[in-house]
Amino acid sequence: MSDDGEFAASLDSSLSSLDGATTVRHVRTPAAARAELVSASAAISCIVLAAPTAAGDEGTFVRDIYAQGIDVPVVVAAADQETATRAVEAGATDYVVRDDDPETMSWLAFRVERALGECTLARSHRDRIEQQRVVSEIGTRALTAVDLDSTLDHAASRVRDVLDASSVTIFEGLDDGAFRVAAAAGWSANRDHGLAAAGGTQAVETYRSGRSTLVDDFDDDERFEHASDAGPSGPKSGMSAAIGGDDTRWGVIAVHGVASGQFSDDDVLFLENIAAVVGAATERHELKSALSEVLERMDEAVMGFDADWRVTYVNSTAEHGLGMSAEAVLGTRIWDSVPESAVFREEFERAMERQEPATFEQYYDRLETWYAVRAYPSETGLSVYFTDITEQLEHEVEAEQYGRMLAAVADAVYALDDEGRFAAVNPAFERLTGLDRDRVIGSSTALLTENASATDGSDEAFASTSQGIVELDLRTPDEGVVRVEDHRTPLVVGGEEVGSVGVLRDVTKRHRYERLLATLHDRTREMMGATDRQAVLRAAVDACDEVLGDARTELFVFDEADTSLVRVGAAGTGLGDKPVGGGLDRGGVWDAFVSGEVRVVELAPDGGVVDGVERVIAAPLGRHGVLVTGHPGTVAPDEVDVELVNLLSATVEELLDRIDAEAELRERDRRLEAQNEALTRLDRINATIRNINQSLIRAPTRGEALSAVAKHLVDADDYAIVWHAEARDVDETYRPTSDAVHGADTAYADRLGEVASAEPLFPLLEAAVETREIQVVADVLDDPAWADHRGDALSYGFRAIAVIPAVADDRVEALFVVHATDPDAFADDDGLLTDLGETVGYALAATGRADAMLTERRTDVQVQLGGDRLSLSRLARRVGRAVSLGGVIPNSDGSVIAFVTSDAEPEEVVAAGRDIATRVRHVSTDDSGSLFELRLPRESLFETLYASEATLRALDATPTQTTLTAEVPERIRVRSFVDALDSNYPGTSLLSRRTADDGTESPQTFAAEMREAWTSRQYESIRAAHLSGFYEWPRRSTAETLAETFDISAPTYQYHLRAAERKLVAHVFE
Template sequence: MLCVSDDDFVAALESSLKSRSDETSVRHVRSGDDACAELDTDASAIDCLVVASSPERDDAMFVRNLRERGFDVPVVVAVTDERAAREYLDAGATDYAVCDGADAAARTAGRVERVLSERGDTRVTHPDRRDSLFAVVDRTDDAIVALDADWRVTYANPAARDSLGISTTEESTRRIWDVPQSSAFREEFETAMETGEPTRFEARYDPLESWYAVEAYPESAGLVARIGDITDRKRQQATAERDSRMIETAADALYTLDAEGQFTAVNPAFERLTGRAETQVIGSPAEHILGPDSATDSNNGATGGDDGAVDATATQLVEFELKTADGPTVRVENHRTPIVEDGDVIGSVGVLRDVTHRHRSERLLSTLHERTRELMSAPDRDTVLAVAVDTCDEIFDGARTEVFAFDEGRHALTRLGGVGADAGEPSTERPDSGGVWEAFASGEVRVIDTGEGVADDSVDGGRERRRSIAAPFGRHGVLVTGSQTAVSPTDVDIELVSLLSATVEDVLDRIAAESEVRSKNGTSQTGTKR
């Protein structure tokens, strides 16, 4: 070994090196010119050159001249700070040690030992084995990168050159931190070198919009990193997370079944609809909840058959009554599609929609159409009003209905009688006496406060006012109706009663007109006889 320094430094360095290995010998010179002379005389005998920087010498220029003359001997410099180290490394130094205390020689000896170890490890003592190893590394799909102690790229396999953009011609001089946007790896690499422990991490490489899984293994000569592209996996994870969020927030009840018809997954909407927690559902046969006997054929030709909607292998749309765990029964629409893999059905995915209101609306519209035909053939007012009351009873599944007729002589609404629980006796409502008259006077359907209360702990006093529909049927009067169980009517209820009252008005107008014609005809015939 050749050392360019003062006497004190070389003595301490030689002592530190001999404590590590008795085979190390140190030659001492005091200038760069003397070092060049030694190298010119016998360069092969010098394994390493140590330079203890001095403000009195331009040692960086000495190192640069050394490289320009073709000497490839490893050069380790002892410097006072990182800035000076960078200057030496740019000039061609192999490694450095920052020496700012009594252990300067020991630190330098450690760097020398690492450089010599690296130099010894890279000697081609088994060329066949080494060539075979590099052939395997070159063929791997993962990027393999070797870095020296100064983070310069000393080796990059084809995958690394292709994926990270490291040019082969630059490997011997380019530092990994000079690769654009590679700072994501820096902290992990430095931690591995400082601790001497391997590290594994994932990082995004922005220029390529790619994700990599990295394994970094520190060595005495530097670090070896294996970098695998995991972009596809990250995208799949992102897609799965997005789909999971969509499923979790979906308004429809979603579920999946395995090939045996057992639940494998349900979303929160499924739990709310069925009244069953996910833990109660997963692993249970679907027929225990959906019920094979409850499925009915839909208009698209799908059939439940003996197996119902659960075990069918074709895409189906069926409706059935679902008994919830909380007690009530709801009408649901079940869209179920098989999951096919390599021609085999491995499960199915389904969507349950609560169609109770839609089913009720369709049923009530059908009822209203039938009642309309009845009304059109009614011979008199009493029959018309009786049919109207019966229709309200069907709409509300047991209604509380009152009919108010307009008395032109008294200019008031007279209740003809109530139908339903506690309807009360006939009474008269004056123009200024409430919501029924307001609905009649305006000719518009209104929701009014009927004055009774129903139990409700959520309101002050523990009771909530019941509300009913007041639907005028033209100049003839007002139909007041509502549910005996619900507090307020729904939009569907209001629409149906509005259609009913409009039909009643038309029929009563017709009956009145026919009555007037008959009356005129009767008067005319009487006059003729006279």
């Protein structure tokens, strides 16, 4: 770099002695130099810098070169020493101080040539080092790679990079003499997988001779044939090396370059090293393939790892265990790709560290499998064999469990060989027979025959048994005898009988249980015949004592009144002389009874439950009680005792339940019989009532109705005498008339005059009138109050007396006195006699009203009402003027529509009426005053009038008093009528009363006939028209206003009104 063109030309001339490969390029500025370095740094071998530069930045320029990583020498041609020093300090390789001496340029050329030589040497050294590193890299890859193809591809690529070749091809020689491109890199990889290896080519000749070849220029070389389709841009130089020895030739590697003389002898040596490594890789691959075939045929899982724990080999069994394909796991670190394999890591690492084979067992969760693992280490890695031992371990565990089970089983188990000698026994066999195992093993069955005899008396039963079940009596070491059951089965292995296996089971308890169970069964059958509780309880105690042997037994029954268990016998039940004590309401026996479960209970020696017994069985007998039994002293009951007592208690409970059920059944039969008798009696009463109802309908008068009822009653089977009386006539002077008495002879009928007005009968009559309820004397013979009348009862055949009131609307119309022959005649009548009294009462009331209409005997009553409860009274006080009621129309909800007249101002009446009535309306006004319609709530006055069958004639109210005028039937007591009004309107007083009697048909009779002819709506319509002044002239109301009163349309109202008028006219004229 110099801005002096002559300097550049002189330097170029001075360097002409170098070979033609050296070219001088001249740039004038640092910027141009930097651009040149960036574009062609690899081709630049030395920089010559003329200093100082125009900008004086030569030091900066030098530092920038090395900062960019450009490793070339820099020679400075300095104008002076100071400039040279700055350049050297910045990193320049060498310098020359220029002056006018002609030799200076030659000296500079020498310095440049020396720098070029040193640079070339350094670069050559670096290339050799890089080539050695690549050889090592490919060698390592050949040892660790999973497959050969990846190794070959890697080798081709790295050789091309190191030699800066245009292409690298690796050929594999085939058995038929042809060649296959195994790997290629560079432009040859795109030409049908590299250059062809045809006959006479450099690659083929190298393969055949085994000698490496180098060609500097294919155009000048005549040794080999070259590809004709390479073209002008094809390879110009190349080299090749054989892969494998003469006996194991595998292939050849060929390298090509686009420049002539691109490769050196050192490069050939490098290529031969690569060929040697590839040859070793191919041999290793072939050996590995053969080994893989062997390992693939193994049932064991086999894996190989390198020193970094990368997977180098897995066989198919290992693939299955890993759940991954070989391609997925090869080359990966086993701990990363299969985390579950960490369970083997400790043992693997220990084997690698010690470089010693390792054998161990390990459970693998992923496959739920146990493996026996054998690991063989080397410096380069680890080979591991996994053997599945899960089934083997399971068999071992089963065998161990079976052995422990035989050792723990309570039954004696033994095995005999095919000659009848003992081959094995468990500990229970030793305990049962008292024979030591060492003595038994190898001995014949005769050893046991000495101590065992069959229950049928045969001494050879044990020895002669080959299979089946035999019971034996076995003498034990303590000189006792136990009953055992020998169950022997042939032992067959592979279809051949090799001996037998037997079990000796102690059945002593079962034998005893069966014997006692048979005894209990016999006693239970005897108990089934017991007919009362005491017999069952005595049999239970006897059965307990017999079954349990020396047992002591007590029975406790549950006392519901005392809520405790009481000892049977304490109350003299005949089960023995036992002390009387308080009932049990706590403790173990009580707890067993409450829970309903059979329990073994510990008692204090002096507890007083069972004498001399401290541990008892408490067996509940359901709701009846508990059976307590036990052996004397501290002997504890065993399981058999508990089971037998449990069965016995269940039987006793069932028998007691049966006895109670039979008693309850007998009681139910008795009740049913009584109910049948009562139903029969009720049926007769019902028949009598039906006859009475028919007679009441036909009776034209009240007197005939009373007589009809009495006659039907006395005709009933249970009633001897019946007589009746009017309720209003009952007082201290009352005497029943002879025609009122039915069923009695003349003498007793006359005597009734005295009986009815004296005690104890007269108080019954008064009570019936006052309470309006039936009065009964259940049995005259047993009642002290009727002692003086026992003679009459015996003479006339009656035992019970009933006074039946005939009640209608809470008023007693009449009384019927019935003398019955049966003391239970009036018991459980299910209210029929009361209903009869009400039926008769309403019938008499209706008959009385009819009589009153026919005879017209009524009483005119005028009453001054007290208080201010009446709505009309309150209205008169509020308006301050007189108010009169013209009439009322009752509604179904209890309210009434009242038509009221007054000479007060209409507005005042309407205003005052709003606080009294739910609705008020001014109908009309004329000379006589104003007419108003009021809807009033329920009024007690109108209900009293209806209940007394009274007819309202007038109701006038002033601000100071209210006067009522009404007609009351003569049979209604005026005093009772006034009292009824006074109860609702306190201060009511009677002003006057007058009795009227008219034999001709009265207006009341005519009105009753019309009322019967009209419908309810027709009656309401014509009465409303009358009360509202519809028929006056001029009319005080219209059809429209009256229709509003009933919330109906005017045409509908006129329809009902015309129908009522038509019936009225027809009744008058027809």
